[in-house]
Amino acid sequence: MRHDHAQWGSADQIGAANLLTTEKRLAALQSVRQGRIFDVSHEIYMGAPYMAPNQTPYLMSIFGSWRHTIARRRKMGATNDAGTNLERIEMTTHVGTHIDALGHFSKGDMLYNGNKAADVVTDWGLDRLGIEHAPPMITRGVLFDVAGATGAAHMQPGQTVTVEHLQRAAEAGGFAVEPGDIALIRTGWGRYFGTDNARYVEGEPGIDVPAAKWLIEQGIVAIGADNMAVEVLPNPNRSIMMPVHQFALAECGVYLIENLALEDVAAERIHTACFILLATKLRGATGAPVRPIMMT
Amino acid sequence: MRHDHAQWGSADQIGAANLLTTEKRLAALQSVRQGRIFDVSHEIYMGAPYMAPNQTPYLMSIFGSWRHTIARRRKMGATNDAGTNLERIEMTTHVGTHIDALGHFSKGDMLYNGNKAADVVTDWGLDRLGIEHAPPMITRGVLFDVAGATGAAHMQPGQTVTVEHLQRAAEAGGFAVEPGDIALIRTGWGRYFGTDNARYVEGEPGIDVPAAKWLIEQGIVAIGADNMAVEVLPNPNRSIMMPVHQFALAECGVYLIENLALEDVAAERIHTACFILLATKLRGATGAPVRPIMMT
């Protein structure tokens, strides 16, 4: 599989989502036997972890409440005391469990598929490559339980998930990657999401570029992990920052899914399952908070 | 089917989502033959319609951009020019295609299932009945193409979708409602979403309480429509405001799904299909913008 930008045509905005074929989708749906749902997302709340300074805090407060909406409606002549509760949220889309849009990262001044950042990135979001282009993802998810394979409760910040780790985890899981799959990598680090946020974002175990390359060469649509950035942080080479984001998003058109909650599926030893992720179509956004599930 | 609050127990927070049985889910998945996906949501963007004053505008702007993140990372010693694009969003959850949480509406000082609004509604959201409690919805969706059945391109603001309208549309669609279904009502009004927002929110065709009651008595989990409020606006009885919201959410524990995009499925004469909606778990939120799909 080639990874040059031209493989899906110069107009392409969905990248590896081109591998989400109808056959793949039907096979994933037909693999569901029990109808069990595993929720692989965390709740989003004030205090959810974020990596400053680019990521920013999530804030929510009630904007209209039952008390005052009832009072306002009474003044307008209403007699049925319908009270509305409705909030105002301030957030980045990279909060909680979320998916990155292909336009989230650049390599210098270039985005995925030859798009110039100067043309695409406007004050008000992405004119191309925004998350609204990410199609519904219904395919096979494959869980690389790397932490489980190493026997540790979790890997360590700065510890790289290598190709070998992935190969061993696939073997332990009894699966081989196939085109159109979505890779879910369990480092065990997710246990600190919401329980020790300072620790969670200070660094993390994660993949390096060779591991991303190995996955992508096999036709992976998206790489998810139970950490904030999928990739190892800090990068062992301190003069390189966020290379997996660059490689996956900007070079290969492969999506990243972050802050997954993978403890339950790992505990049940589920290694392949129907994976569904439906990204809200926030036009021009660089990602979307999501609620992916796995089904068996 | 009884609709009193006690039917699913005094601790229940999910209401009619209790009807989403494993059998129902498996049947819906197994009904998918072609693997076709119909996207029944609109994009969310600055300028999306909202009903002031409770609903508020959606704002998005780039918070961190490739130019400045590259510059910052260079100063930190990075040589690979990874540029991040990342936005800040200010919004209500009731923007675009969205689902209402059960705690979104009160009847006086009472929320669904005997919850007192004074206890549940805090400054920072709902302590109970927030959208994080809404489970993944994978079930049969049934399309009541009311506009199609009437022969008009769309119904009129203030025009009520009655029980008779629904019955006729079901008959035309060749289906009967079954417990655990999700009802999707097409009034044709959705054509003004994003094309004439002022008109879209000034009023709308929609159901009345008897129509909601008829659906709910048959075991509907959620009622969706191609308008802002599901229900007819303004209410023909001007002294009653938002009675369907009160009835469905606060009395019956039945969800509402708003601003659906139903033109495509209607054009293809799809009346029953696998419906999937995965609400992002925004803790304590009164709703969530979503990307529901239908599959055949």
Next chain:
Amino acid sequence: MRHDHAQWGSADQIGAANLLTTEKRLAALQSVRQGRIFDVSHEIYMGAPYMAPNQTPYLMSIFGSWRHTIARRRKMGATNDAGTNLERIEMTTHVGTHIDALGHFSKGDMLYNGNKAADVVTDWGLDRLGIEHAPPMITRGVLFDVAGATGAAHMQPGQTVTVEHLQRAAEAGGFAVEPGDIALIRTGWGRYFGTDNARYVEGEPGIDVPAAKWLIEQGIVAIGADNMAVEVLPNPNRSIMMPVHQFALAECGVYLIENLALEDVAAERIHTACFILLATKLRGATGAPVRPIMMT
């Protein structure tokens, strides 16, 4: 008086505020005889006028309220029931009565005093020329009651306030501009602020570049008006947009003060008075909402 950027040195960031000498300040203070204060600002509120799309709505809601803060403090052991009320605001600084920072406008890629916009304008505000550099302004304010001099209640949108208008108003007011003064121009248009916002922002009477030049050549520090943009909108030459902003801010380093409330001072026939404006030091901001006063 020359207006080239070099007049106050290449490091200068305050522009015409250099004309705010100690002598000027003392004279203004000593001119106060009665101790009367005239409030020349409007209140800022949800619904305040704004010019889309660059200007954006002002939103405010209570974030923490007495009810819930008392409850939280009780849980922490407090017995004195101290309730806090505290809001969250989302806004642009160009809301209500406000002052523009010198970095608010560019002429192509250049800002005031030879600053390159590409260097100064970051994702998070202005690295130079932000409103925090605007010193306290305590000087003589001179009111050009142009509407009063014409005899009309207000001038019309698209109607230019010319040099002749200003000259006639100064004559009627019995004053001559002196270096270090702040000019306040009454078009009468302010009567629609908050009373007919749609009309208020659709267009406005205001000055043209020759009028700005005439004021600036006499040593004006800032030009304020009872409209949204100081300058005539739409510009009679439709291929030129916002030329007074460019000229005053980017070329001359002269501040603009917008949405002033000048009806009261005009009604009292006050033409010169001590003017005080203290811009909140929002670092890197392109302006600040303010509460200027005049004193006699």
Next chain:
Amino acid sequence: MRHDHAQWGSADQIGAANLLTTEKRLAALQSVRQGRIFDVSHEIYMGAPYMAPNQTPYLMSIFGSWRHTIARRRKMGATNDAGTNLERIEMTTHVGTHIDALGHFSKGDMLYNGNKAADVVTDWGLDRLGIEHAPPMITRGVLFDVAGATGAAHMQPGQTVTVEHLQRAAEAGGFAVEPGDIALIRTGWGRYFGTDNARYVEGEPGIDVPAAKWLIEQGIVAIGADNMAVEVLPNPNRSIMMPVHQFALAECGVYLIENLALEDVAAERIHTACFILLATKLRGATGAPVRPIMMT
């Protein structure tokens, strides 16, 4: 001086600002001899200290920038390349140097002057007692350099500024409080604003209720300090929280001014001076970020 709510009438919304007489104002202005301005406010910026959870972070990013506004205007036919830079801010009003509105704190369900919190505090701010009611404050400021009088660089968190401290500082400063004055208390703690924010908000030296009472009995309009809360934190009596806020705002109608920058005036041994504070009229807000000055 009595402190019961009735002293300025049952309709009063400005409290001790009633003491800001014309005579007081003229005397303050006439005290200015040199025309020197001392800026006693800090800059407001992302990262400014805040006391979670009620206080919330300040966020600012450019919403419209020169590059894209020029591009948009070119499309509309403009040839003069006017570029706008304009931000979006999310904030509480209690950021940086700010003044508290009288409605900021309650004593149980009561606000200042017999106002019931349930009536006054709405979803969208204060219907009464909001900061828009605070008149321009131009009066004598008196600096209690408590840290200077103790000889320490700064007092310690949890250390109370007592009546005796204030008396000694007034004596050292050579002044006696007079009705209509504004008290400025220097604890030295302000040195940590922006230099060690974690330390700055973890606790602070400040006044207790007897010290507030002593000041208020002498006719103080407002009490300011170089810390986040004016009052000592944590309160030595852990079962009492924020009693000075309750007493000053809710009981006495006396304003609080927080996060003042008092090092410069103290270094210059300025103990009495003309103090000017002009709170932006944010309707219904519980405070306002400000830029107070002192003049000699």
